[in-house]
Amino acid sequence: MAFNWLKKFREKKKIPKKRSQAEDKGLLKLFNESYWIKFAVVSLSTLFLSFFLSGVIYGPSVGKELSSDVFILFLVLLAIQGILQIYLWLFEKDIFANNKKQLLLSVIILLTVFLQSVILHVPFFTKHAFTQFIFMAPFGLMLMTLFFPIRMSFIFAFVFGVYMGLMKRMIPEAVFIVPVISAFSSIFMKEVRNRYQITKAGIYTSAVTLMLILIVHSMTGNFNLNDLKDYTFGALVTGLVSILLILTLPYILELIFREVTNVSLLELSDLNHKLLKELVMIAPGTYHHSITVANIAEAAAEAIGARSLLVRVMGYYHDIGKLIKTEYFSENEAGGKSMHLKLSASMSSLIIISHVKNGVDIARRYKLPRAIIDGIKEHHGTSLVYYFYKRAQDEVGEKEVVKEENFRYPGPKPQSKETAILSVADTIEAASRSLAEPSPSRIKGLVGELLKDKYISGELDECNLTFRELKIIKEVVIRLLTARFHTRPVYPEKTNA
Ligand SMILES: [Fe+2]
Ligand SMILES: [Fe+2]
Numbered sequence: 001m002a003f004n005w006l007k008k009f010r011e012k013k014k015i016p017k018k019r020s021q022a023e024d025k026g027l028l029k030l031f032n033e034s035y036w037i038k039f040a041v042v043s044l045s046t047l048f049l050s051f052f053l054s055g056v057i058y059g060p061s062v063g064k065e066l067s068s069d070v071f072i073l074f075l076v077l078l079a080i081q082g083i084l085q086i087y088l089w090l091f092e093k094d095i096f097a098n099n100k101k102q103l104l105l106s107v108i109i110l111l112t113v114f115l116q117s118v119i120l121h122v123p124f125f126t127k128h129a130f131t132q133f134i135f136m137a138p139f140g141l142m143l144m145t146l147f148f149p150i151r152m153s154f155i156f157a158f159v160f161g162v163y164m165g166l167m168k169r170m171i172p173e174a175v176f177i178v179p180v181i182s183a184f185s186s187i188f189m190k191e192v193r194n195r196y197q198i199t200k201a202g203i204y205t206s207a208v209t210l211m212l213i214l215i216v217h218s219m220t221g222n223f224n225l226n227d228l229k230d231y232t233f234g235a236l237v238t239g240l241v242s243i244l245l246i247l248t249l250p251y252i253l254e255l256i257f258r259e260v261t262n263v264s265l266l267e268l269s270d271l272n273h274k275l276l277k278e279l280v281m282i283a284p285g286t287y288h289h290s291i292t293v294a295n296i297a298e299a300a301a302e303a304i305g306a307r308s309l310l311v312r313v314m315g316y317y318h319d320i321g322k323l324i325k326t327e328y329f330s331e332n333e334a335g336g337k338s339m340h341l342k343l344s345a346s347m348s349s350l351i352i353i354s355h356v357k358n359g360v361d362i363a364r365r366y367k368l369p370r371a372i373i374d375g376i377k378e379h380h381g382t383s384l385v386y387y388f389y390k391r392a393q394d395e396v397g398e399k400e401v402v403k404e405e406n407f408r409y410p411g412p413k414p415q416s417k418e419t420a421i422l423s424v425a426d427t428i429e430a431a432s433r434s435l436a437e438p439s440p441s442r443i444k445g446l447v448g449e450l451l452k453d454k455y456i457s458g459e460l461d462e463c464n465l466t467f468r469e470l471k472i473i474k475e476v477v478i479r480l481l482t483a484r485f486h487t488r489p490v491y492p493e494k495t496n497a
Contacts (some may be wrong), residue, residue, distance in 0.1 A: 037099045045106035046081045050074040052113050053166050073166070080159060087155055093464040094416050095148065104147060104257045109156075112140030113163055120167060129227075133213055133234020137164065137178045138185035138205045139242040145189040146250050146261040149305060153186035177212045184208045185242065193266040193309075198246050206239030260369040265309045268316070268372065275320060275366050285331030286322045289429060290315060292484075297425035300476045304469040306417045314375030314422045317368060321359025321376065325351055331433075345392035349385045349407050356380060356409055371418075378419040379426050380409035381459040413462045420463035421473060424454060428477055438485040440478075447478050 031037055054070045088096035095101045116136040118125065125131040137160035141153045161179040185208075188201035213231045217223040250261045267273075280287040294315025301311040322329050328339045328351045340348040359376040389407035396402060414420035428450050435442055451474055454460055460470075 032099050033097065034099065038102060041099055041102050041106060042081055042085060043078075045110060046074065046077050048110055049113060049163075050077050052110070052117055053077070053163065076166075080162065084155070084159065092149070092152060095152075097464075100257060101148075101259070104253065104259060105144070107253070108140055108143050108147075109159075112136050112143075112160065113167075115139070116164070117167060130230040130233040130237070133209075133231055134237045134241070135164075135178055135181060135209060136238075136241070137161070137182040138209070138238060139245050141182040141186040142189045142201065142205075142242055142246050143249060143253075145186040146192070146246070146263065147253070147259055149307070150186055150190050151305060154183055157182035157186070176216050177209070181205060181209050181212055181238075189246075193262055195247060195263075198263075199243055202239040202243030202246070204239075205242055206235045209238045210235035254369075258370045260310065260371045262309050264369065265313050268313045268368065269309065271316075275362070275368075276316060278323060279320060283319075283322050283326040283329070283332050285333075286319050286326070286329060289331050289433075290317070290319055293318065293422070293425045293429045296429060296477055296480050297421050299480055300421050300425060300473040301418060303472050303476045304417065304421075304465075306421060310371055311418045311421050314372055314379075314418065315425065317359075317363065317372050318375050318379045318422055318426060319355065319359065320362050321355035321357065323362060324355070324358045328352070329355070331430075340388075345388040345395055346406060349388035349392070352385050352388065353380075353407075353409055374415065375419050375422050378412055378414045379423045381413040381423060382408050382411040383427075383457065383459055384408050413459050415462055417463055417465055417469070420460055420465050423459065424451065424473060425477065427454065428481070432481055432485075435485075438481070440482045440486070443481045443485065444478050447474055447481065 050070065050073050054073050085096065088102075095105070113136075119131050119134050119136065120126070125134075137157070140160060141157055144156060145153050157179040160182055161175060164178045165175070185201065185205040188204045189198075192198055192201060210232055213235060214223070217227075217231070250263060253259070254261060254264060270276075276287070279290070294312045297315045298308045298312040301308040322332070326332050328348070330338070333339075343351075356377060356379075360373055363373045363376055384404060385407045389402065389404065392402045392407065414423050428447055431446060431450055432438065432443065435446060451470065455470070465473075
């Protein structure tokens with residue numbers, strides 16, 4: 001019963017073509033890569049930011065007469081934006097190049113500043129003294145940690161500090177409290193994988209906020225025992241509001257921006273997921289290959305600071321297309337005759353290549369996030385199915401030249417560090433299985449050779465992996481493969497002696 005859809009899928013041999021063209025290329029690509037759009041996103045978000053902050057600093061009358069102070073504020077904010085863009089360009093190329101991610105980042109910043117200004121200036125809040133001790137920056141940074149690498153949060157912790165300083169000219173808060181609690185809150189969120197951990201991160205944030213308020217107020221001589229209730233209440237609300245917003249907002253942003261957070265990824269990393277259960281039943285060889293690829297890729301991603309949980313989950317699902325024509329893939333042959341013996345090389349290659357397209361269709365049917373679908377699409381890039389290409393060339397002999405492009409995967413090449421790591425781990429894991437005697441030096445040689453091939457063939461041209469990162473990935477993969485092959489117990493052979 002569970003595999004009814006799969007049977008229908010096989011019978012029809014036709015995959016429903018319900019997909020948005022703009023999703024793959026065209027408009028979305030144009031939006032993501034256009035420098036004009038990038039310029040518009042950055043300048044508009046700066047403009048909105050300066051409206052929020054100037055409204056807060058100079059009062060609501062600012063809209064009527066544009067003072068030079070507002071213009072100066074706009075220039076200051078533009079300078080901060082410029083510094084942030086240079087930072088992204090230098091250290092977070094994936095995010096700099098992707099306008100959708102830039103827009104998401106701006107939305108998070110604007111939302112945080114907007115909420116903080118509401119708390120500081122709307123009479124409903126200001127009539128209570130404790131509200132001046134409610135900080136929204138921890139929420140902003142927690143949200144950012146769910147979508148972006150944690151190292152970015154530390155830079156933005158200081159940026160929120162500056163905004164806070166501009167908002168209320170609260171120097172100790174801007175310089176000390178906001179950056180420090182924000183940095184701590186993102187650290188608490190780093191390993192968040194479920195709702196309980198989000199609640200825990202919120203409680204820790206409250207505790208750190210209270211501690212810092214007490215320290216800063218004691219150091220600046222502003223400490224007043226009568227205000228202790230307000231300090232405590234403000235700190236508690238800071239954590240509580242963060243928990244409530246983090247429990248709801250990411251899902252909405254995930255839907256709008258089609259970016260996946262760790263919380264959703266965790267649900268997909270459950271090996272009891274229906275699709276993974278089908279994989280282990282129908283294609284056990286592919287399932288075990290996928291688990292190993294996931295482990296290798298996750299460790300490599302962690303070593304270079306890429307999104308390791310995303311890479312792990314991509315590893316689990318990257319070959320689900322092999323649920324169709326399972327028996328044509330070598331890892332599922334189970335010692336029997338190869339199904340390809342009866343087929344021409346070009347037919348075999350077509351079947352092998354089709355697992356990418358089938359995988360994308362199955363993933364869409366199961367509503368897997370776009371990031372996982374990217375992993376499926378990009379894990380082979382535009383590489384050549386060399387074995388069948390060579391066989392096709394042998395079949396026709398020297399009189400004809402076999403077209404290489406007919407034996408290539410459709411691509412695209414890996415577009416992010418995460419899909420590049422997946423692609424590297426996948427190629428190396430598959431090749432390592434054919435090593436006759438996997439000694440450490442052979443493993444090292446094989447990994448070096450495969451990485452060199454991938455690099456020279458241009459498969460890693462579009463993913464922003466640096467040489468240094470490739471070297472780190474290489475070392476991690478060698479270490480894991482060596483451990484894998486050398487922890488297998490060697491059983492003594494039965495002899496007749
Ligand atoms: Fe594959
Ligand atoms: Fe694979």
